Every structure is written in C-alpha cells, then in structure tokens.
Amino acid sequence: MDFDVLTLFPEMFAALTQYGVTGRACEQRLTSVTTWNIRDFSEDSRKTVDDRAYGGGPGMVMMAKPLDSCLEAVGRSHLNRGINPGPVCLLSPQGEPFSQKLATDILNYRQLTLICGRYEAIDQRFIDDKVDFEISIGDFVVSGGELPAMILMDAVIRLIPGALGDEDSALQDSFMNGLLDHPHYTRPEVYGNKSVPDVLLGGHHAKIIDWRRQKSLELTFKRRPDLIIKARANGLLSPKDEAFLKTLKS
Numbered sequence: 077m078d079f080d081v082l083t084l085f086p087e088m089f090a091a092l093t094q095y096g097v098t099g100r101a102c103e104q105r106l107t108s109v110t111t112w113n114i115r116d117f118s119e120d121s122r123k124t125v126d127d128r129a130y131g132g133g134p135g136m137v138m139m140a141k142p143l144d145s146c147l148e149a150v151g152r153s154h155l156n157r158g159i160n161p162g163p164v165c166l167l168s169p170q171g172e173p174f175s176q177k178l179a180t181d182i183l184n185y186r187q188l189t190l191i192c193g194r195y196e197a198i199d200q201r202f203i204d205d206k207v208d209f210e211i212s213i214g215d216f217v218v219s220g221g222e223l224p225a226m227i228l229m230d231a232v233i234r235l236i237p238g239a240l241g242d243e244d245s246a247l248q249d250s251f252m253n254g255l256l257d258h259p260h261y262t263r264p265e266v267y268g269n270k271s272v273p274d275v276l277l278g279g280h281h282a283k284i285i286d287w288r289r290q291k292s293l294e295l296t297f298k299r300r301p302d303l304i305i306k307a308r309a310n311g312l313l314s315p316k317d318e319a320f321l322k323t324l325k326s
C-alpha cells in the first residue's frame with residue numbers, strides 16, 4: 077500500500093514515517109509515503125497557492141491550478157513506473173466520517189493519493205474534477221488536512237500484514253470485536269493502596285477470559301451504549317454476553 081500526499085507542510089509527515097509501528101513499516105518497505113509540496117507547483121515568483129474567496133468572507137481559498145499541476149506530477153510518476161494511480165482522497169471537514177471499516181476498505185487499494193488542505197477551503201472546481209472521495213476524522217476543527225491524513229494512514233498501515241509484531245495482532249485490536257477494551261495491569265502486584273484484581277493472578281485461563289469480556293461489556297455499556305447496539309446488530313454478542321448485560325441494567 078503506497079501513499080502519495082499533497083501538502084504545504086511535507087516535513088510534518090516525519091511524525092508518521094520516522095516513529096514506531098508506522099516508521100518500521102516504512103523501513104521494511106511494507107508501505108511508502110511520498111510527499112509532494114503543493115507550493116512547488118505554484119506559477120508565480122511569490123509562490124502563491126491561495127487567493128480571496130469570490131463572494132467575499134473571511135479566509136483564503138486554495139487555488140485549483142497548483143493542486144492540479146501537483147496531482148498531474150503524481151500521475152506522471154506512477155505512469156513512468158508502469159503503474160496505474162489509485163483514487164484521490166481529500167481530507168475534509170465535509171467528508172465521510174473515518175472508521176475502522178473505512179481503514180480496512182482503503183487497505184485494498186495498491187495506491188492512494190491524499191490531499192491536505194490549509195486555509196479556509198479548496199476551489200470547488202478542483203474537488204469536483206479530481207477528488208474521488210472525501211474523509212473527515214470527526215466533528216471537530218483542526219488547522220489543516222495533515223494530521224487527519226496521518227491518522228488515516230496510521231490506521232491503515234497497522235493493518236498491513238507484518239506491520240505489527242506477532243504478539244499484538246491487528247485482529248485483537250479494540251473495535252475489531254466492536255467493543256471497548258478491558259483494563260490491563262502489570263507489575264508491581266500492589267501499587268499504592270491498589271492490588272491487581274485476584275482473577276488475573278489466579279492463572280485460571282477460562283476465568284480470565286470471562287472477566288475480561290465482562291469488563292469490556294461493562295465499560296462499553298456505560299461509556300458507548302451505541303457500540304453495544306451495533307455489536308448486537310452484527311451478531312457479536314453471545315447469549316452469555318446478553319445475560320451479563322441484563323445484570324448491568326438494574
């Protein structure tokens with residue numbers, strides 16, 4: 077899975093490509109993140125990439141031409157290597173909400189081009205002509221598309237076979253089972269005035285599995301009841317789970 081990223085701040089992507097799981101995935105060539113500086117495709121000597129909005133209002137709008145020229149260069153780079161470029165995705169507050177499901181869908185592309193906006197907006201003619209889909213990372217405002225693009229790529233890269241160590245499988249990740257994770261404990265056995273729950277020290281594997289499942293159900297029920305409803309609809313709750321959930325409602 078290879079990513080091309082159009083941005084005014086290519087240096088930001090070191091946070092993704094140089095650290096941790098995603099850094100190792102890049103090193104091992106399980107993925108690649110190629111950044112393209114939109115400003116390099118500006119036409120004038122001042123390197124302008126934005127202008128005032130027709131109709132007035134605060135904030136600047138990203139011009140279509142530098143984005144278009146930059147995207148064309150990405151396309152040429154792929155055709156030069158004899159490969160067809162994949163779809164073009166714009167990170168946008170107006171996009172479809174990102175999810176684990178979207179991450180697994182995106183994993184099926186061989187290549188994805190991401191466009192990161194800055195300023196107030198992007199000229200709609202560029203979006204209409206060149207963008208295949210738009211993704212948002214949630215209902216809050218951040219300053220540009222770079223952090224959202226890195227969040228999307230992080231979520232996808234960790235799904236690439238071999239990107240995670242053998243112990244922590246992507247399948248075990250929270251949300252894969254549709255519920256929030258259970259609490260975890262490590263040494264020491266007593267910390268301050270708090271001990272590790274007895275069941276985790278007993279070595280009774282089946283009891284540990286049941287305890288973790290119950291804690292998972294309990295936390296999800298309290299904090300994210302919407303996920304309980306979804307898990308039920310997806311057939312992820314056993315009769316035993318349902319019996320336990322009944323005890324919580326009282």
Ligand code: 9D3
Nearest residue numbers: 167168169212213216217218219220221224
């Ligand atoms: C008042 C209009 N604002 C839209 C909500 C202007 C605006 C603010 C911030 C336009 C773009 C941005 C920059 N944000 C993104 O590019 C962005 C984003 C976000 O702000 N929230 C959630 N997901 C995303 S994906 C890209």
